Amino acid sequence: MTTPTTAPSRRGLLKGFGALSAAAAGSAVLAGCDFGGEPAAAPGADVAAAATAGPGTDGIDLATITTGRRVGLISLDNSAAAVAIGLQGMSAIKEEIDWEVDVVDIKGDPSAVPGAVTTLLQRGAEAILCYALPSVGLEQAVRPANDAGVPVISLVSGRFPGADAVADFNEWVSSSRTALYTMQRMGYAGEIALLDFTGLEATAIRSVVVREVIDRYPDVTIVEDIVVRVPGQLQDARERTAALLGQHPDLKAVWCAFDDIALGANTAVKESGRDVFVTSIDGVPTALEAIRRSEPLAATCYNDQPLLMKIGVSLADKLIAGDTVPAVTYQDSPLVTADNVPSDGSLPNGFVTPFWLG
Numbered sequence: 001m002t003t004p005t006t007a008p009s010r011r012g013l014l015k016g017f018g019a020l021s022a023a024a025a026g027s028a029v030l031a032g033c034d035f036g037g038e039p040a041a042a043p044g045a046d047v048a049a050a051a052t053a054g055p056g057t058d059g060i061d062l063a064t065i066t067t068g069r070r071v072g073l074i075s076l077d078n079s080a081a082a083v084a085i086g087l088q089g090m091s092a093i094k095e096e097i098d099w100e101v102d103v104v105d106i107k108g109d110p111s112a113v114p115g116a117v118t119t120l121l122q123r124g125a126e127a128i129l130c131y132a133l134p135s136v137g138l139e140q141a142v143r144p145a146n147d148a149g150v151p152v153i154s155l156v157s158g159r160f161p162g163a164d165a166v167a168d169f170n171e172w173v174s175s176s177r178t179a180l181y182t183m184q185r186m187g188y189a190g191e192i193a194l195l196d197f198t199g200l201e202a203t204a205i206r207s208v209v210v211r212e213v214i215d216r217y218p219d220v221t222i223v224e225d226i227v228v229r230v231p232g233q234l235q236d237a238r239e240r241t242a243a244l245l246g247q248h249p250d251l252k253a254v255w256c257a258f259d260d261i262a263l264g265a266n267t268a269v270k271e272s273g274r275d276v277f278v279t280s281i282d283g284v285p286t287a288l289e290a291i292r293r294s295e296p297l298a299a300t301c302y303n304d305q306p307l308l309m310k311i312g313v314s315l316a317d318k319l320i321a322g323d324t325v326p327a328v329t330y331q332d333s334p335l336v337t338a339d340n341v342p343s344d345g346s347l348p349n350g351f352v353t354p355f356w357l358g
Helices: 022-026 045-051 081-097 110-122 143-147 171-186 201-215 233-247 259-272 285-292 305-320
Strands: 070-075 100-105 128-131 152-155 165-169 190-196 220-227 251-256 277-279 297-301 328-331 355-357
Touching: 070 081, 070 110, 081 100, 081 259, 081 285, 081 305, 100 110, 110 128, 110 143, 128 305, 152 305, 165 171, 165 305, 171 190, 171 201, 171 251, 171 277, 171 297, 190 201, 190 233, 190 259, 201 220, 220 233, 233 251, 233 259, 251 259, 259 277, 259 285, 259 297, 285 297, 305 328
Parallel strands: 070 100, 070 128, 128 152, 152 165, 165 328, 190 220, 190 251, 251 277, 277 297
Antiparallel strands: 328 355
16 A cells, blocks of 8 residues: 555565455455345435544545546446445545546456556546455556656555555454454353454454454354355355354354445344344445344444545545545444434434554
């Protein structure tokens, strides 16, 4: 996400996770996003309100952004729920600051990134935003932008040489929050199943953290550790959860790498009638609604995608102007449970999700 002198490689950061193979990259999902499955509820005006909130709420004043810029944004799949929320937020932002944002959806095919970068440069992009892309191969893909002196910003796309700045959710903290909530609700004892995916840096971090937390509690046992198929994760998670519920009558909880997996598990637990709860990370609208209805999906961490877009725009504006920016910008992700989920059906925009620079 930064130049090689300021950011470690993905291999260095995630040593021991294993390299993402070319085949896995082709089917990688967004960190904490949904592919296919049941469509998430459209956040509507809430996204615009969050994306264009004034100074003092999230630290970014859009009035200070230079108007009339042109940037390119590459995403893995615009149909993913969390990405759709982010793009709605970007739409609200670009209207306010009069930016032209060319969005290229590579539809789940990371091999299309080099062509997307070239196309955006030909269209006159002053900066390239890489939104929720697998970091493997991005160093080579963005090299034409580096050679042309066009800034590259990684938005939840992992650290890779060639990116001038990074905006990320702090997966270490949010994963700890969800994992600790899970342990507390289990009473620090009993059986848990993990529905996992480690194809992206964010989900790999989540996987490491939950295991580190569980390891601290010797009375908690992981009875199933399943890597869910992606794409098709919602249905796969539903079927896998149904199977493990039949095999483990004493199961207490199912931890999921991201909300789409959790929603599949949530459906299976509801169908079984079992007293098993599900936890996750991302806070997409359908997950928040499940929590609101006191369904098995009991907790998630809310990733504020509109704020991520504001941070990305701010970084791009400064880099285009030749200013120095922090190598990494981390955004906080508050835990959402039945105790604090908004009752009116909105996204939790009342939460303050501050970010810090480092």
